[in-house]
Amino acid sequence: MRTSTSALKSKDLLGIEPLLPEEIDLILDTAEGFKEVSERPVKKVPALRGQLVINLFMEASTRTRVSFEIAEKRLSADTLNFTASGSSVEKGETLIDTAENLVAMHPDMIVIRAKHPGAPKMLADRLPNVSIINAGDGSHEHPTQALLDAFTIRERLGRLAGVNVSIIGDIAHSRVVRSNIHLLTKMNANVTVAAPPTLIPSEIEKMGVRVVNSLDEAVEGADVIMMLRIQLERQGKLSFPSLREYYNTFGLTPERLKRANSEAIIMHPGPMNRGVEIASDVADDPRRSVILEQVTNGVAVRMAVLYLIGGAHNVE
Amino acid sequence: MSNLLITNARVIDPSQELDAKLDILIEDGLIARTDKRIKADVETIDANGLIAVPGLIDLHTHLREPGQEHKETIATGTRAAVAGGYTAVCAMANTLPPNDERAVTEMIIAESRRHGACRVYPIGAVSKGLAGEALAELADLRAAGCVGVSDDGKPVWNAQLMRRALEYCTMLGIPVIAHEEDANLSDGGVMHEGYFSTLLGMGGIPAASEETLVARDVILARVTGAHVHIAHLSTAGAVDSVRQARAAGVHVTCEVTPHHIALGDDSVQSFSTNLKMNPPLRSAAHREALLAGIADGTIDAIATDHAPHHFDEKNVEFDIAPFGVIGLETAFPICYDRLVRAGVIGLDRLIDLMSCGPGRIFNLPGGTLRQGAPGDVTLLDLDAQFKIAAPFQSKASNSAFIGQSVRGRAVTTIVGGDVRYDIRATKKKAKK
Numbered sequence: 001m002r003t004s005t006s007a008l009k010s011k012d013l014l015g016i017e018p019l020l021p022e023e024i025d026l027i028l029d030t031a032e033g034f035k036e037v038s039e040r041p042v043k044k045v046p047a048l049r050g051q052l053v054i055n056l057f058m059e060a061s062t063r064t065r066v067s068f069e070i071a072e073k074r075l076s077a078d079t080l081n082f083t084a085s086g087s088s089v090e091k092g093e094t095l096i097d098t099a100e101n102l103v104a105m106h107p108d109m110i111v112i113r114a115k116h117p118g119a120p121k122m123l124a125d126r127l128p129n130v131s132i133i134n135a136g137d138g139s140h141e142h143p144t145q146a147l148l149d150a151f152t153i154r155e156r157l158g159r160l161a162g163v164n165v166s167i168i169g170d171i172a173h174s175r176v177v178r179s180n181i182h183l184l185t186k187m188n189a190n191v192t193v194a195a196p197p198t199l200i201p202s203e204i205e206k207m208g209v210r211v212v213n214s215l216d217e218a219v220e221g222a223d224v225i226m227m228l229r230i231q232l233e234r235q236g237k238l239s240f241p242s243l244r245e246y247y248n249t250f251g252l253t254p255e256r257l258k259r260a261n262s263e264a265i266i267m268h269p270g271p272m273n274r275g276v277e278i279a280s281d282v283a284d285d286p287r288r289s290v291i292l293e294q295v296t297n298g299v300a301v302r303m304a305v306l307y308l309i310g311g312a313h314n315v316e
Numbered sequence: 317m318s319n320l321l322i323t324n325a326r327v328i329d330p331s332q333e334l335d336a337k338l339d340i341l342i343e344d345g346l347i348a349r350t351d352k353r354i355k356a357d358v359e360t361i362d363a364n365g366l367i368a369v370p371g372l373i374d375l376h377t378h379l380r381e382p383g384q385e386h387k388e389t390i391a392t393g394t395r396a397a398v399a400g401g402y403t404a405v406c407a408m409a410n411t412l413p414p415n416d417e418r419a420v421t422e423m424i425i426a427e428s429r430r431h432g433a434c435r436v437y438p439i440g441a442v443s444k445g446l447a448g449e450a451l452a453e454l455a456d457l458r459a460a461g462c463v464g465v466s467d468d469g470k471p472v473w474n475a476q477l478m479r480r481a482l483e484y485c486t487m488l489g490i491p492v493i494a495h496e497e498d499a500n501l502s503d504g505g506v507m508h509e510g511y512f513s514t515l516l517g518m519g520g521i522p523a524a525s526e527e528t529l530v531a532r533d534v535i536l537a538r539v540t541g542a543h544v545h546i547a548h549l550s551t552a553g554a555v556d557s558v559r560q561a562r563a564a565g566v567h568v569t570c571e572v573t574p575h576h577i578a579l580g581d582d583s584v585q586s587f588s589t590n591l592k593m594n595p596p597l598r599s600a601a602h603r604e605a606l607l608a609g610i611a612d613g614t615i616d617a618i619a620t621d622h623a624p625h626h627f628d629e630k631n632v633e634f635d636i637a638p639f640g641v642i643g644l645e646t647a648f649p650i651c652y653d654r655l656v657r658a659g660v661i662g663l664d665r666l667i668d669l670m671s672c673g674p675g676r677i678f679n680l681p682g683g684t685l686r687q688g689a690p691g692d693v694t695l696l697d698l699d700a701q702f703k704i705a706a707p708f709q710s711k712a713s714n715s716a717f718i719g720q721s722v723r724g725r726a727v728t729t730i731v732g733g734d735v736r737y738d739i740r741a742t743k744k745k746a747k748k
Contacts (some may be wrong), residue, residue, distance in 0.1 A: 039594055094631065094632055095632070095633060096631060096632070114633070115633075115635075116633035116634065116635040116636060117516050117517045117587070117588030117633075117634065117635065118516065118518075118633060118634050118635075119633045121587050122587060122634075124635060136637065137517075138517050139517030139518070139562040140516055140517035140518075141517070175517055178515070200512065201513070201514040201520075202509050202510050202513065202520060202522075203514055204514050206511045206514075207511075207514070308382050
């Protein structure tokens with residue numbers, strides 16, 4: 001049985017929802033230490049030497065998969081990338097069978113990107129001898145994204161408590177927004193979500209957020225503006241009439257950004273649709289945009305997560 | 317045909333407003349007499365300490381045969397039924413092929429006679445192939461033995477087809493059983509739309525999906541004068557619609573399931589696929605409305621919607637698992653716990669909901685211990701405590717209640733004077 005002896009109480013990272021504020025602080029503090037590793041000439045520490053990490057990606061991903069792999073390599077872990085395409089998943093093998101077969105080869109950790117919500121929890125419940133790290137499960141959670149977002153906010157603004165964060169875009173289908181709401185509310189930030197009512201999920205205000213249907217209201221007084229990707233396939237159906245209309249009502253432009261606090265930062269988890277949810281002038285604004293810093297910080301945060309889960313465990 | 321004497325039972329029969337310590341004599345498979353100290357030289361069961369009730373009747377069972385025998389068969393499904401105290405089940409039409417023609421009905425009846433542990437009343441399809449386009453041969457299905465018609469599993473989306481089915485069934489004297497769901501509103505949802513679907517990032521099935529179609533069908537029942545029976549009602553708005561329509565004299569009846577009474581959408585946080593069914597587990601406000609409907613008589617029946625699935629089919633992510641849970645073996649203890657022990661209703665009302673009511677609204681022979689009724693009796697032990705666990709008598713184990721400790725169960729199930737299930741060893745032969 002794999003158990004955690006680190007300050008994280010679980011052997012797995014399935015989401016932000018189960019984490020305590022002090023666990024979040026621990027991960028962010030640990031990430032600060034690891035950030036420097038990526039700036040060295042020899043970008044490697046031996047923390048996970050001899051450990052095998054499998055990156056099980058059932059869904060397409062660029063940033064998250066690459067970021068995890070780099071984090072694993074910088075911690076000296078052995079890594080193996082498994083993607084659904086080209087595997088027996090295409091022959092109809094189920095996720096649980098796939099994972100059980102991988103576990104039979106004794107990995108220490110499995111990083112999973114899943115199409116369906118709850119898939120990481122399903123694996124964690126069934127596979128006691130391996131740690132599961134959720135790299136995004138459907139529209140449920142994407143914990144390492146929220147952690148790297150928090151790391152970036154903390155680095156830029158010096159704190160999380162009391163910060164006004166507005167998250168704008170496809171709230172209904174976003175795993176990023178759910179993990180961010182859990183994290184930011186636990187750390188006493190003020191969260192506003194903004195979208196047309198068709199992209200606001202039922203009863204989200206019970207998660208402790210303010211809901212508005214106006215970009216201007218969301219931007220007003222914000223310290224952090226987090227734009228979410230609009231899935232292009234949703235246009236012209238039931239969520240909103242057209243990309244044109246979406247951009248006109250919820251696209252972040254330099255003009256509309258003027259309502260934000262003067263030091264407000266712009267975030268985006270990527271991939272961006274330039275000219276849909278965000279104008280290039282804003283996305284590339286060297287003073288305000290921290291979009292590429294998020295990517296850089298992602299490696300440090302994932303190193304911290306991998307280290308805290310994998311580097312400080314025992315196997316009974 | 318069998319003869320049987322049940323002695324010393326506390327007999328509860330809401331159809332006769334009976335609650336007394338009596339003996340029950342079954343002769344030639346029929347209730348001959350309920351009286352004090354009956355003397356008869358027949359096989360005798362001493363039911364001292366037990367409660368004898370008219371055999372439970374499930375209006376909503378998926379036996380899966382023909383076509384999906386890997387999930388359940390008529391033999392295993394009816395064994396699950398008698399283990400849960402049921403002496404009759406209504407078998408839903410969504411088999412493979414569906415029960416949309418006489419030959420399938422006859423096959424189900426013949427197989428039930430050969431291998432069924434309890435009575436099986438087939439439900440025919442409303443539409444050919446359950447396709448929702450053309451009426452099935454409803455009169456022929458009725459003649460072959462169907463006691464109602466339903467496209468259950470999906471709604472009759474075409475309002476004109478629903479209207480015509482209702483009209484046609486007024487001639488046949490059988491109900492149209494309605495699975496109420498606007499598939500456009502459900503839109504790929506997998507659980508109740510609300511706070512927990514938002515929290516878990518899962519597609520929601522809004523209450524309005526059920527409520528809009530119930531409202532439509534109540535109106536169609538009014539204009540046709542037909543009997544519509546709302547299957548597995550799960551929402552507050554649907555309870556309101558039924559209550560108002562009933563008050564206005566519309567012939568509408570309805571059932572709720574034990575799982576919709578006992579469990580809420582918050583439980584889906586475990587992502588257990590044994591909590592995935594359609595309609596989905598609802599929020600607390602909806603469950604309270606169901607309890608109010610049970611308490612005030614709006615709800616006529618508790619039905620299981622017993623929907624067995626194979627282990628492999630459920631052993632996948634929640635999103636892609638099939639809808640449905642088994643329920644025959646757990647219905648009584650769960651309802652006894654959540655309704656009677658919790659003080660919502662009395663035991664007599666629960667027996668009415670699980671036996672008399674179902675018999676009455678579908679015009680079935682059972683649901684009463686009156687003289688001449690089928691000799692279908694269930695003996696209940698209200699003190700028996702057990703933990704719900706697999707394996708079940710059902711071929712499937714997709715129960716939403718695994719791990720729950722419950723009290724009260726059927727210990728003996730008698731169908732037509734034959735003991736079809738008995739967990740006690742108290743059966744004694746009468747002295748010759």
